[in-house]
Amino acid sequence: MARDTEDLEAIRLDLRAQVDQLADERQQYLEFFERSPEAYLVTEADGTICAANGAAVDILQRRKHHLRGKPFAALIALERRREFRRRLRALLARAVDAQGSWRTIIESPELRTEVTLTGRPIDRAGTVSGICWRLEALT
Amino acid sequence: MNSGNSPEWLLTTVSAVRDLMIKRLEAESLDGDAKREMEMALEELDVMWEELQGQAALLVREKERYAEFFEYAPDAYLITDAGGSIREANQAALEFLNAPRDAVVGHSLSQYVAPEDRVNFLARAVWRTRLQPREREALAAEFSVRAIPLKKSGVAGLCWLMRPIKD
Numbered sequence: 177m178a179r180d181t182e183d184l185e186a187i188r189l190d191l192r193a194q195v196d197q198l199a200d201e202r203q204q205y206l207e208f209f210e211r212s213p214e215a216y217l218v219t220e221a222d223g224t225i226c227a228a229n230g231a232a233v234d235i236l237q238r239r240k241h242h243l244r245g246k247p248f249a250a251l252i253a254l255e256r257r258r259e260f261r262r263r264l265r266a267l268l269a270r271a272v273d274a275q276g277s278w279r280t281i282i283e284s285p286e287l288r289t290e291v292t293l294t295g296r297p298i299d300r301a302g303t304v305s306g307i308c309w310r311l312e313a314l315t
Numbered sequence: 316m317n318s319g320n321s322p323e324w325l326l327t328t329v330s331a332v333r334d335l336m337i338k339r340l341e342a343e344s345l346d347g348d349a350k351r352e353m354e355m356a357l358e359e360l361d362v363m364w365e366e367l368q369g370q371a372a373l374l375v376r377e378k379e380r381y382a383e384f385f386e387y388a389p390d391a392y393l394i395t396d397a398g399g400s401i402r403e404a405n406q407a408a409l410e411f412l413n414a415p416r417d418a419v420v421g422h423s424l425s426q427y428v429a430p431e432d433r434v435n436f437l438a439r440a441v442w443r444t445r446l447q448p449r450e451r452e453a454l455a456a457e458f459s460v461r462a463i464p465l466k467k468s469g470v471a472g473l474c475w476l477m478r479p480i481k482d
Contacts, residue, residue: 183332187329187332187360187363188363191363191364191367191371192367194371195367195370195371195374198371198374198375198378199374201378201382202374202377202378202381203464204463204464204465205378205381205382205384205385206377206381207463207464208381208385208392208463208474209381209384209385211461211463213459213461214390214476216384216388216389218380218384226380227380227381227384294389295389296387296388296389296406296407297387298383298384298386298387299387300383305383306383308384308387308388308389309389310388310389310390
């Protein structure tokens, strides 16, 4: 019985150590993302927002938890959405000119902000699984 | 950037201990108290395993998501240790330096600064210098840097953002 208890404790400690290591690695990347002075946003391939860092939240003027799951296109001024979708399709197709930056307008209930938007596809096993975006406010 | 933490061997060990415990439970030699203790230990093992598997799966997903962001960020990033040795480089950085990962990671950052700029490079908080990509002409670039903990070792490292300076 004592032997079983020892085995159980050893397994528990091994598992704990692995989970702790994973947590440390996650924390490093999380800090890199969250504490970046650059404004970054990550979307799924269809443009749905999955993460926005603090600097991006400042530009988008919305609460972070309201951003997650929202289509990025919904934050773009109505008259610029067609262009946004065209650029998104080009990024998904990895078109040669798709990785350049372009100017667009972010619209929140309170204000309109002109930004430069740069997107880069996230490659997962050869397919585009999402887009990393950088936002630079021009005002 | 790989997860490299598959707990498969642990799953095998847990399963082996579990099987052993079940066999002992079935043995006629166990008295009532020992049997109850064994049943409780078995229950504890199952619950512990499920909980840790759940935590690990969540952490793996989150780590991969943020690691993917680092790898495919629209900006070129390098992470170095305090001595300037490059520990990680993302895709944009490899393109910027025109070099494969194994020619960047483990090498000194100053190796990619134009030789005549190397002395001045280490003396500034925002660096404007000439970057020396492999097999290409040097080009003007701006570096900005912030502290970031290095994973596993936990010591301080530096996260470098590199951007070309446009005319």
